[in-house]
Amino acid sequence: MTRLKVGLAVVAVIVLTGGGFLWLRGSSLVAVQDVQITGVTASDGDKVRAALESVAKDMTTLNVREEVLREASASYTSVDDVKVQSDFPHTLRIQVIERRPVAAVSRPGERRVPVTSNGTLLRGVTAERDLPSVKLKRDPAGARITDRRILNALTVAGAAPDPLRGRTDEVKVDKRGVIVDLQEGPELIFGGGDEADKKWAAAARVLAEISAQGATYLDLRIPGRVAAGGLAPIATPTPDPNAQPEAENSPTLNP
Known part of the structure; x- marks a missing residue:
């Protein structure tokens, strides 16, 4: 059995035990390590990415706080909204919806x-x-x-x-x-x-x-x-x- 399978088996045992999920959702075992951001094209894009990555890496894939991500990008006028998808155990995908200038x-x-x-x-x-x-x-x-x-x-x-x-x-x-x-x-x-x-x-x-x-x-x-x-x-x-x-x-x- 590979190391990954062993890890997943341990996680499953923890989740199945009483109160285990509450501990797991904030655990480093599911900490966000890889933040993938798409949809950024405006000139303030580097700042938007940095702001989103900073708060995303304080989350876990089992406890994603979308409102915090929206607040982090709210000061950038190019951003209209963000859509978030977590990929267990360590990846968070963020799609930035930009406002379109005419x-x-x-x-x-x-x-x-x-x-x-x-x-x-x-x-x-x-x-x-x-x-x-x-x-x-x-x-x-x-x-x-x-x-x-x-x-x-x-x-x-x-x-x-x-x-x-x-x-x-x-x-x-x-x-x-x-x-x-x-x-x-x-x-x-x-x-x-x-x-x-x-x-x-x-x-x-x-x-x-x-x-x-x-x-x-x-x-x-x-x-x-x-x-x-x-x-x-x-x-x-x-x-x-x-x-x-x-x-x-x-x-x-x-x-």
């Missing part, structure tokens, strides 16, 4: 701060370059953004499909509502944050149409009837010095 907010000339679609500010986390920018006039008070107009902009940013998310430079708000600036593309006018996914889908379909090439903006406020404005003419004739200027083209495209 944009980065900042005041002019200041450091960008990642933010989630519900307005949670991920302070202490480095904003990735591909996150679209949302400019603020003043610093938000507290841990979350509460300005309804900015929240609409974050809703739109969070609903962006992957191909267009990578092309989004800035999400802003003006009198027309939420506006998205695309790289090498037209301005996208969303209006409110309602039906953001449908508006993005309509934008993707229209942008794929040859007839929309050259548009300077797409008005997506009614996703079933997208208006494209500023379309360039197919051919540029010789200018007539006596001709009167024509009104801007604003055809309606049905995606």
Whole structure:
């Protein structure tokens, strides 16, 4: 019989005797020695791992205190939750559920701060370059953004499909509502944050149409009837010095 089998047999005897389990669950025989952490991608990841490992190694695989692990990671804004699984006798697996930033907010000339679609500010986390920018006039008070107009902009940013998310430079708000600036593309006018996914889908379909090439903006406020404005003419004739200027083209495209 191997040493492992002997050890397990001893453990079984202890558990089967009265009160043995209570002793065993806090015993070094089942102390956590191997902490496996997954799901960490944010810039504060090393600190998150260190905090979780520190408290995990004070536990046993028969006495895992998830609330302590959550408290240990609560000060790191990138962490939304943790899921824990023990593997007898010495392994503890921790899956970190991170908050997903959809944009980065900042005041002019200041450091960008990642933010989630519900307005949670991920302070202490480095904003990735591909996150679209949302400019603020003043610093938000507290841990979350509460300005309804900015929240609409974050809703739109969070609903962006992957191909267009990578092309989004800035999400802003003006009198027309939420506006998205695309790289090498037209301005996208969303209006409110309602039906953001449908508006993005309509934008993707229209942008794929040859007839929309050259548009300077797409008005997506009614996703079933997208208006494209500023379309360039197919051919540029010789200018007539006596001709009167024509009104801007604003055809309606049905995606």
